[in-house]
Amino acid sequence: xxxxxxxxxxxxxxxxxxxxxxxxxxxxxxxxxxxxxxxxxxxxxxxxxxxxxxxxxxxxxxxxxxxxxxxxxxxxxxxxxxxxxxxxxxxxxxxxxxxxxxxxxxxxxxxxxxxxxxxxxxxxxxxxxxxxxxxxxxxxxxxxxxxxxxxxxxxxxxxxxxxxxxxxxxxxxxxxxxxxxxxxxxxxxxxxxx
Amino acid sequence: xxxxxxxxxxxxxxxxxxxxxxxxxxxxxxxxxxxxxxxxxxxxxxxxxxxxxxxxxxxxxxxxxxxxxxxxxxxxxxxxxxxxxxxxxxxxxxxxxxxxxxxxxxxxxxxxxxxxxxxxxxxxxxxxxxxxxxxxxxxxxxxxxxxxxxxxxxxxxxxxxxxxxxxxxxxxxxxxxxxxxxxxxxxxxxxxxxxxxxxxxxxxxxxxxxxxxxxxxxxxxxxxxxxxxxxxxxxxxxxxxxxxxxxxxxxxxxxxxxxxxxxxxxxxxxxxxxxx
Amino acid sequence: xxxxxxxxxxxxxxxxxxxxxxxxxxxxxxxxxxxxxxxxxxxxxxxxxxxxxxxxxxxxxxxxxxxxxxxxxxxxx
Numbered sequence: 001x002x003x004x005x006x007x008x009x010x011x012x013x014x015x016x017x018x019x020x021x022x023x024x025x026x027x028x029x030x031x032x033x034x035x036x037x038x039x040x041x042x043x044x045x046x047x048x049x050x051x052x053x054x055x056x057x058x059x060x061x062x063x064x065x066x067x068x069x070x071x072x073x074x075x076x077x078x079x080x081x082x083x084x085x086x087x088x089x090x091x092x093x094x095x096x097x098x099x100x101x102x103x104x105x106x107x108x109x110x111x112x113x114x115x116x117x118x119x120x121x122x123x124x125x126x127x128x129x130x131x132x133x134x135x136x137x138x139x140x141x142x143x144x145x146x147x148x149x150x151x152x153x154x155x156x157x158x159x160x161x162x163x164x165x166x167x168x169x170x171x172x173x174x175x176x177x178x179x180x181x182x183x184x185x186x187x188x189x190x191x192x193x194x
Numbered sequence: 195x196x197x198x199x200x201x202x203x204x205x206x207x208x209x210x211x212x213x214x215x216x217x218x219x220x221x222x223x224x225x226x227x228x229x230x231x232x233x234x235x236x237x238x239x240x241x242x243x244x245x246x247x248x249x250x251x252x253x254x255x256x257x258x259x260x261x262x263x264x265x266x267x268x269x270x271x272x273x274x275x276x277x278x279x280x281x282x283x284x285x286x287x288x289x290x291x292x293x294x295x296x297x298x299x300x301x302x303x304x305x306x307x308x309x310x311x312x313x314x315x316x317x318x319x320x321x322x323x324x325x326x327x328x329x330x331x332x333x334x335x336x337x338x339x340x341x342x343x344x345x346x347x348x349x350x351x352x353x354x355x356x357x358x359x360x361x362x363x364x365x366x367x368x369x370x371x372x373x374x375x376x377x378x379x380x381x382x383x384x385x386x387x388x389x390x391x392x393x394x395x396x397x398x399x400x401x402x403x404x405x406x407x408x409x410x411x412x413x414x415x416x417x418x419x420x421x422x423x424x425x426x427x428x429x430x431x432x433x434x435x436x437x438x439x440x441x442x443x444x445x446x447x448x449x450x451x452x453x454x455x456x457x458x459x460x461x462x463x464x465x466x467x468x469x470x
Numbered sequence: 471x472x473x474x475x476x477x478x479x480x481x482x483x484x485x486x487x488x489x490x491x492x493x494x495x496x497x498x499x500x501x502x503x504x505x506x507x508x509x510x511x512x513x514x515x516x517x518x519x520x521x522x523x524x525x526x527x528x529x530x531x532x533x534x535x536x537x538x539x540x541x542x543x544x545x546x547x
Contacts, residue, residue: 014228023238030335034305037253038305040254045258222543382530386533397539
């Protein structure tokens with residue numbers, strides 16, 4: 001590997017010149033190239049980029065404010081929703097409570113109604129029984145009266161024709177019997193004797 | 195005036211030499227590639243110069259198109275532009291120079307970064323495959339601009355030439371150390387910094403491209419002119435390794451664009467800062 | 471006195487010299503980034519400041535290697 005010895009550029013030309021020797025045309029072109037590019041960057045690109053950066057920062061800040069607002073709105077909505085939920089829950093509780101109360105009162109009402117009905121039924125039954133008993137007593141009294149008078153007239157031989165008198169005697173007798181002034185006499189043995 | 199796809203001296207020297215004395219390794223002359231003009235003229239339009247002009251057109255149109263219709267919600271193209279812009283603005287300019295003073299230097303750093311990155315990537319882009327920064331003229335131009343900028347800023351911020359020179363020496367040093375320190379700092383600020391800034395970019399691009407040339411031309415030579423199967427297989431290996439190194443070059447190219455811009459920002463921040 | 475040429479190496483001695491010269495800066499850059507990684511690992515919040523210092527140091531150290539590269543081309547031939 002033999003490289004040509006260094007010689008002045010004028011002798012052999014640029015191919016074999018010292019590589020540290022700048023070529024004049026290249027220097028000029030380099031300066032022009034740098035100048036054009038620097039002009040483009042300093043006048044056009046960098047100011048616009050910086051403006052865009054500021055705009056973006058503003059946009060991001062605006063976006064952040066917007067996001068905060070949205071967050072606040074969301075929080076408010078959540079609170080509202082929670083409140084509504086609690087409200088609905090208490091309402092449901094109230095409804096349930098009132099329904100329970102209502103049910104209980106209905107049950108109680110029904111019960112009392114049934115009770116009163118029952119008592120009314122028993123009462124009417126009792127009354128009926130009483131009336132029937134009364135009727136039976138009255139009937140019995142009449143029959144006993146007529147029977148005893150006829151029996152007595154047969155025995156006594158005395159006709160007790162007067163209805164009023166007859167009735168009065170029987171009534172008086174029965175009243176006396178009830179009050180205990182007269183102990184009922186045993187009829188049967190006498191009857192048996194006869 | 196000749197318009198040539200392959201440089202004329204390759205055709206004259208390279209191929210005939212290859213026939214006679216075997217493989218002609220790629221060298222510095224591989225980086226000379228005139229499009230219009232002669233080999234000796236100082237005003238030849240070279241291929242890297244053409245690539246640089248094309249890159250200005252492409253980068254300029256891209257960013258102008260994006261900046262013309264910027265939206266708060268970025269499109270896909272705007273996102274790409276914003277990535278580059280945000281990287282230079284935030285990671286390089288703001289973090290290094292400081293949030294207070296970085297604004298006026300963003301266009302400068304942005305220009306440096308996009309121009310260097312685009313031209314570096316041209317080194318492995320198919321059909322172009324020439325890193326224009328491997329021609330020393332372009333790194334020198336960029337470095338000169340940075341050099342002028344940071345010294346101007348330093349002179350303005352530190353109240354004239356005397357104040358600026360005084361600020362080179364860090365405070366709180368013993369008297370006998372001050373001249374030595376001043377000499378070292380002066381050397382650093384005025385000679386070493388621009389020299390290394392330009393040569394780092396140039397050297398990395400030159401070496402990287404030369405390495406790719408060696409692997410690919412060498413592999414091709416071994417494959418085509420190899421005398422036996424083993425040599426030809428090693429030629430294929432060389433070509434494959436060339437492809438691997440191409441991806442490594444992509445990393446280096448990005449890193450060099452980043453380091454150039456970062457160091458420019460660093461030098462500017464030194465000039466801007468009040469202390470030191 | 472016959473000297474037979476067994477193997478001949480032709481080429482630039484400067485390239486060899488540059489290879490040797492690049493060792494030192496290589497080690498130096500490695501040390502700087504090792505320290506940087508250590509520092510960031512210990513104190514991740516100091517990353518920004520350390521990055522600046524690391525790249526300044528790297529620029530200084532690499533300057534030596536780059537000066538070597540210049541001398542390769544200057545002292546060729």
